[in-house]
Amino acid sequence: LGVASVAVVRSESGALTRYTLVLIASLAICAVEGSLGKILPPLAWTFCLAVQMRPDLIGLRQANALLRSGQARYLGTISYCLYLVNEPIHKVIGQVLSRFANGDGRLFTVLWIPLSIGLPFLAAMWLHTYLEAPALRWGREVAWRLSDRTAVSVHARG
Amino acid sequence: MKRLDSLDGVRGLLALYVLLGHMAPFAVLPDWIRAAASHGGAAVDIFFVLSGLVITQSLLRAGGHAAPFLVARFARIFPVFLAVFAVAIVVAPWSCGFEQMPWIGSDDAARTICVKSWPGAWLPEIAAHLTMTHGLFPNAIWPGVWLSFLGAAWSLSDEWQFYLLALLVAGQSRRLCWVLLGLAVVGTAWRLTMPVPWQFSRAFLPNKGHFLHWVWQAWPWSARKAVR
Numbered sequence: 042l043g044v045a046s047v048a049v050v051r052s053e054s055g056a057l058t059r060y061t062l063v064l065i066a067s068l069a070i071c072a073v074e075g076s077l078g079k080i081l082p083p084l085a086w087t088f089c090l091a092v093q094m095r096p097d098l099i100g101l102r103q104a105n106a107l108l109r110s111g112q113a114r115y116l117g118t119i120s121y122c123l124y125l126v127n128e129p130i131h132k133v134i135g136q137v138l139s140r141f142a143n144g145d146g147r148l149f150t151v152l153w154i155p156l157s158i159g160l161p162f163l164a165a166m167w168l169h170t171y172l173e174a175p176a177l178r179w180g181r182e183v184a185w186r187l188s189d190r191t192a193v194s195v196h197a198r199g
Numbered sequence: 200m201k202r203l204d205s206l207d208g209v210r211g212l213l214a215l216y217v218l219l220g221h222m223a224p225f226a227v228l229p230d231w232i233r234a235a236a237s238h239g240g241a242a243v244d245i246f247f248v249l250s251g252l253v254i255t256q257s258l259l260r261a262g263g264h265a266a267p268f269l270v271a272r273f274a275r276i277f278p279v280f281l282a283v284f285a286v287a288i289v290v291a292p293w294s295c296g297f298e299q300m301p302w303i304g305s306d307d308a309a310r311t312i313c314v315k316s317w318p319g320a321w322l323p324e325i326a327a328h329l330t331m332t333h334g335l336f337p338n339a340i341w342p343g344v345w346l347s348f349l350g351a352a353w354s355l356s357d358e359w360q361f362y363l364l365a366l367l368v369a370g371q372s373r374r375l376c377w378v379l380l381g382l383a384v385v386g387t388a389w390r391l392t393m394p395v396p397w398q399f400s401r402a403f404l405p406n407k408g409h410f411l412h413w414v415w416q417a418w419p420w421s422a423r424k425a426v427r
Contacts, residue, residue, distance in 0.1 A: 042251060043247070043252040043254075046248070046252045047252055047255045047256060082244035082248065085245055086245050086248045089209045090206075092205050093205040096205070107208065108204075108208030113207070113208030113211045114208050116208070116211025116212065116215055118211070119211075120210045120211050120214035121279060123215075124217055124218075124351055125280065125351050125352070127221055127351075128221065128287065128312070129290050129349070131221060131225070132295055132313050135296045136293060136295060136296040138296070139295075139299040139300050140296065140299060144300075146300070149225075150226040153225060154226060157225070158218065168279055172278050173278065176274045176277075176278040176279075177275060180273065180275065183267075184267035184270045185267070187264070
């Protein structure tokens with residue numbers, strides 16, 4: 042569905058028809074899994090794509106404003122770090138807090154919610170700034186040099 | 200081409216939802232909140248769809264050439280993965296503290312999210328993660344390797360299988376697409392007929408057979424138009 046979305050994003054002719062066919066096929070395959078959780082992602086994705094491509098449509102304006110907000114986009118920027126880093130951090134927080142709360146579920150929850158959200162965020166921001174962003178810059182630079190070299194070699198052969 | 204800024208926002212909200220989904224099972228919360236936060240798998244599925252879009256764009260930008268594409272994907276995935284994976288290895292044998300959380304039942308989702316374990320074959324399991332091959336083994340051959348050390352990393356194995364597949368399809372004729380569809384059918388038939396120990400996990404790309412199907416449906420025309 043993501044690959045089919047490329048033509049939609051590029052506004053190629055007939056892209057919507059093809060996307061619809063792929064969406065129907067995807068929904069059919071997901072329906073075989075037999076749960077709402079499996080059918081929801083293709084539909085949710087289609088909604089997000091509509092928000093990206095036709096933000097002027099009624100009802101999509103607010104969703105578009107939310108998704109284009111600085112906060113949501115920054116979240117997107119650090120999303121990979123946040124996705125990976127939360128698990129080991131939760132383990133450390135859980136171990137420390139469970140000793141501190143000593144069986145008191147309410148005290149654990151009051152401390153757990155802000156810490157288990159806040160600390161992964163801080164770690165993700167740090168990882169993004171000092172590791173991910175420099176690595177991406179390096180990757181782009183090397184990829185650009187390699188593309189340039191490949192283009193020159195293809196040109197020479199051609 | 201339009202900047203996909205609202206899709207950046209989608210990615211951000213999905214990551215936030217996955218974080219909440221990992222947080223909620225440990226807290227004392229009403230059932231409806233825990234249920235609302237329990238569809239992290241669906242969020243990861245949408246991440247995959249986003250990857251399909253972003254990776255195809257990345258491959259098209261690289262003109263279908265493998266080296267620049269792979270360098271860009273390596274720079275995106277590995278530095279952060281290596282740093283977090285190192286931390287995950289250090290904390291792997293640590294307890295999650297469940298013995299002091301009486302509100303967490305024996306079959307609670309929290310116990311599948313946080314696991315105290317140190318695999319016997321720890322060195323090969325680390326090697327499998329470093330080569331992103333940890334999603335390629337059924338339980339009968341290498342049980343649980345796809346989730347060891349860092350559970351969230353299962354999807355990275357899928358990602359790399361998808362990168363290689365996208366490269367193969369980009370460089371070959373349309374006939375290969377039929378081969379891929381055949382693989383998806385074989386993968387589905389395998390899932391329906393083989394006993395549980397021989398089933399592959401969700402970190403094995405053919406188990407996301409719809410991905411292959413989408414590639415088959417979408418890739419030939421999008422690649423031809425863009426590379427021309």
